[in-house]
Amino acid sequence: MSERMRHGASIGQPLTRRDGPAKVTGAARYSADFKPEGMLHAVMAVSTIARGRVTHLDVAAAKAHPGVVDVMTPENAPALAKSPDEKDNPFTFRLDLLQNAGVRYANQPIAVVIAETLEAATEGAALLAPRYDAEVPEVELGGGEIFTPSSVGAGSPTEEGAGDVAAGLAAADTRLEATYETAAQYHNALEPHTSVAAWDGDRLTLQTPTQALWIAKGRLAELFGIPPENIRIVSHFLGGGFGSKGFIAAPQILGIMAAKLVGRPVKLVTRREQMFGPVGHRASTRQTLKLGAKADGGLTALDHHTLTLTSRHDDFVEACGLIARHLYAADAIATTHAVSRADIGTPLFMRAPGEAPGSVAVESALDELALELDMDPLELRLRNYAEVEPITHRPFSSKALRECYAQGAERFGWAKRPKQPRQMRDAHGLLVGWGMGTATYPAGMMQGEARATIRADGTALVETAAQDMGQGAWTVLAQIAADGLGLGLDAVDLRIGESDLPNGGLAGGSTGTATAGSAVHAATQAALAELEALAVNDRASPLYGAGNAGTVAQNGRLARRDDPTRSESFSEILARADKASVEAKGTGAGEPASRKTYAMHAHGAVYAEVKVDPDLGQIRVTRLVGAFAAGRIVNPRLVRSQYYGGMIWGVSLALHEHAVLDTRSGRVMNPNLAEYHVPVNADVPSLEAILVEEHDPHVNPLGIKGVGEIGITGTAGAIANAVWHATGVRVRHFPITLDKLL
Numbered sequence: 001m002s003e004r005m006r007h008g009a010s011i012g013q014p015l016t017r018r019d020g021p022a023k024v025t026g027a028a029r030y031s032a033d034f035k036p037e038g039m040l041h042a043v044m045a046v047s048t049i050a051r052g053r054v055t056h057l058d059v060a061a062a063k064a065h066p067g068v069v070d071v072m073t074p075e076n077a078p079a080l081a082k083s084p085d086e087k088d089n090p091f092t093f094r095l096d097l098l099q100n101a102g103v104r105y106a107n108q109p110i111a112v113v114i115a116e117t118l119e120a121a122t123e124g125a126a127l128l129a130p131r132y133d134a135e136v137p138e139v140e141l142g143g144g145e146i147f148t149p150s151s152v153g154a155g156s157p158t159e160e161g162a163g164d165v166a167a168g169l170a171a172a173d174t175r176l177e178a179t180y181e182t183a184a185q186y187h188n189a190l191e192p193h194t195s196v197a198a199w200d201g202d203r204l205t206l207q208t209p210t211q212a213l214w215i216a217k218g219r220l221a222e223l224f225g226i227p228p229e230n231i232r233i234v235s236h237f238l239g240g241g242f243g244s245k246g247f248i249a250a251p252q253i254l255g256i257m258a259a260k261l262v263g264r265p266v267k268l269v270t271r272r273e274q275m276f277g278p279v280g281h282r283a284s285t286r287q288t289l290k291l292g293a294k295a296d297g298g299l300t301a302l303d304h305h306t307l308t309l310t311s312r313h314d315d316f317v318e319a320c321g322l323i324a325r326h327l328y329a330a331d332a333i334a335t336t337h338a339v340s341r342a343d344i345g346t347p348l349f350m351r352a353p354g355e356a357p358g359s360v361a362v363e364s365a366l367d368e369l370a371l372e373l374d375m376d377p378l379e380l381r382l383r384n385y386a387e388v389e390p391i392t393h394r395p396f397s398s399k400a401l402r403e404c405y406a407q408g409a410e411r412f413g414w415a416k417r418p419k420q421p422r423q424m425r426d427a428h429g430l431l432v433g434w435g436m437g438t439a440t441y442p443a444g445m446m447q448g449e450a451r452a453t454i455r456a457d458g459t460a461l462v463e464t465a466a467q468d469m470g471q472g473a474w475t476v477l478a479q480i481a482a483d484g485l486g487l488g489l490d491a492v493d494l495r496i497g498e499s500d501l502p503n504g505g506l507a508g509g510s511t512g513t514a515t516a517g518s519a520v521h522a523a524t525q526a527a528l529a530e531l532e533a534l535a536v537n538d539r540a541s542p543l544y545g546a547g548n549a550g551t552v553a554q555n556g557r558l559a560r561r562d563d564p565t566r567s568e569s570f571s572e573i574l575a576r577a578d579k580a581s582v583e584a585k586g587t588g589a590g591e592p593a594s595r596k597t598y599a600m601h602a603h604g605a606v607y608a609e610v611k612v613d614p615d616l617g618q619i620r621v622t623r624l625v626g627a628f629a630a631g632r633i634v635n636p637r638l639v640r641s642q643y644y645g646g647m648i649w650g651v652s653l654a655l656h657e658h659a660v661l662d663t664r665s666g667r668v669m670n671p672n673l674a675e676y677h678v679p680v681n682a683d684v685p686s687l688e689a690i691l692v693e694e695h696d697p698h699v700n701p702l703g704i705k706g707v708g709e710i711g712i713t714g715t716a717g718a719i720a721n722a723v724w725h726a727t728g729v730r731v732r733h734f735p736i737t738l739d740k741l742l
């Protein structure tokens, strides 16, 4: 850690969002706000069957409608340079881009109507009156043939374990076997998938919300057979993504194809109900936990088996077992996955993919085991605290989970919790229950690049193709840049959200700040090195001959490290060298060797209080206290905001969200925010997120772990455990709705 980082004036400050004023005044332009000259509107028509083929579309009727310019179907869709069904790596998901008449899931795009107005396009789409050859769909978990996938999640092994689970179970004093089910969930970002596309020959300008500009650019270049440099994607602001905008989705690409077809700019906005299919979702899961423990609580066996769904035509697998691989120190561990195929849109990464539903099952099962053992649930977790990563035996790069447990418990008042259920009531006679769960998520990162320019006026420009989907990249990357350069925040201009900037990685997998932040830091150091070279080689500079002592940047000046009274401002150095600026690129640490040596995870503990109406079964979460340790906290305000968002989604996973599939038609029956329940303000309890101090010398030079996903892990399990504690009823089928308590 360099000195200038330790003395950073910006990092660690709870600053409000730099882009906040632009957002609240409407000056921030989201993709759908763009309106290039001559722009047309496109509306998708989507399939009402889940399996079969389209046999007829009344294109003539749609075309005859006033204002309709064209109708794109498999008959006239622009040819693509590469089949969207070709899969050369696990992160290239197959897309439905009107290349044939087949239907693989309900809500699949089957045509696009392009018109002068949104109304005309919408009406035109309604006139298509599709007819189908429909086959009987299979959409139930375990309904199709069950097989073992070749990998799960982001390429993790399907099976991993250590020791002999059967022997561990045999040696146990107490055994528990339980099966938990979690519901299918669909990403419902406020901003739907949108594209505003304009072609100029073989050059494409695109406004679209994406969590990964360079991945999107690469995918589009392949599909359209043009060099990536010909594509300029602008994605300055996203109205949420949650994983569904990690990879450019079919609706976004159909908008680009429509623009190509008609030779004019086109805007396509996915309608809310059309998001239930073609843009990913979290598949339902059925997880079986087998636990064995000695009388003192020590786990002799932890067996976690997951059955989940994937689509018939692609391979994403919800990796619930990951969490059991590194959280508890059982003598023997087995984690396995199986999948069945269904006629559904391909599931995809969704906030804490794997860990979110996985932790529901693991944390519920531990709670059930604690009751069997007559042990406090927190004590059981501490008894099985993993000092090293259980399967690999690697040390953790840092792990302040013990402090999370302790600080959260203290704040919540956990010590007063009675072990038996139905022991507490509030003044209104409502049953009160307390539960807890452990939170964890890997501290991953990618390789990112950034460019830093120090200007003669003493300001700087820092550029990287990072994206802000609401997490605060506009602010935290500027904070990192300011401290890296020894400048005040106001002197730093940041450019992100454009694909022709250096690759800033992915706003996903909780890697965004670690990736782009490391790159930004490296770029600032490289630019300062350029500046230093100008000064130390110039006899006229007070820094002349600083040589090995080196310099340190502070308050817009470079000073000799061994004699800080000898310093010179950035402006003076550049003026004398007769330069308008110095500029340098830097690369983020990517996967340093220490990633092999150390296990890297963020951790946390979540404590929940619920109140349940004993007559009606109505459940309210009244209090959530989360304590999280995730390395260096660049901006406590924005990190808290991430934790709150994650914890609220934990409420959703525990009590609300459930995509209801009609098993006959294969359609989602509640594809709207009226019937697909997410927490509203009245459902959100008193929230508290404690930032537990943690220094990690190994994850990356800045010591940053991710915070985007960990909040949802642990929370849903804690709520389920609190519901049991309030009522004595153990619900293993999520979401926990009042009917399940009666």
Ligand code: MOS
Pocket: 211, 241, 242, 243, 244, 246, 349, 350, 351, 352, 353, 507, 508, 509, 510
């Ligand atoms: Mo997240 S599911 O990696 O956007």
